[in-house]
Amino acid sequence: MFSTAAALASPVSDRSQVHELQSRIRQMQATKLDDRRQETHPALASLLPGGALKSGAAYSVRGSTTLVMALLAGPSAAGAWCGVVGMPDFGAEAARRFGIDLERLVLVPHPGENWLTVTAAVVDVLSVVVIVPPARARDGDVARLTARLRQRESTLIVVGDWPQVEATLTVSRSGWDGLGDGTGYLAAHRVTVESATRGGPGSLRRADLWLPDPSESFRAVSPAAVTGLSAMDDVPHLEAVI
Secondary structure, three states: OOEEOOOOOOOOOOHHHHHHHHHHHHHHOOOOOOOOEEOOOHHHHHHOHHHOEEOOOEEEEEOOHHHHHHHHHHHHHOOOOEEEEOOOOOOHHHHHHOOOOHHHEEEEOOOHHHHHHHHHHHHOOOOEEEEOOOOOOOHHHHHHHHHHHHHHOOEEEEEOOOOOOOEEEEEEEEEEEEEOOOOEEEEEEEEEEEEEEOOOOOOEEEEEEEOOOOOOOOEEOOHHHHOOOOOOOOOHHHHHHO
8 A cells, every 4th residue: 555665555545544554654653853944955955945844834846856856865864754645656766866765765656536635644644745746636625734734844845836835946947968979878967946935026046956967966066067058958858767
């Protein structure tokens, strides 16, 4: 029904399975982190209000699975349990390369029609939860989940649009390094990430990142390298290669 990153399992199909999921996760994680902030990678700090993920808040990510992994890497390295709901293609090996501790990663690849119930159950016991909504949530359901986040001091990262988020992170430009004149390998992925925070107009932030760099590390792009993205600019669909 659910798994750590070591193996994926079958869909969550009814309420009894959801309760079993919740019970088993509680047994796996005896305590939650006390800090009201979830420290993230330094390269992402400038994109987030307060320089970190806020406990009890929601964030939206558009256009990049690896950006989601980068957001999870900091809390995971600090000891947080993380969960990913509704993302069957989430790659455990890629997550490990980003620094995510697979021993503290719970995957629910197929939550089914009860995806909001499953998300609420996972939020109860995990510090950071990623969700890919299969459908638009009703306002009342969003309000209840928001209240649950605040009560449990968990952080929600939504792949796609979501109301009342602290920030929306979008990959606005994407380019690959490593290709020669029709030959070579895709060796490094360079992106520009824009962050629209809750402050509204004038609150747009921007950062250039390697996702990953030629050594398969995640880091900020040095100012000298920002000019001259490769000829393969604006091709975010190639991110599936990573």
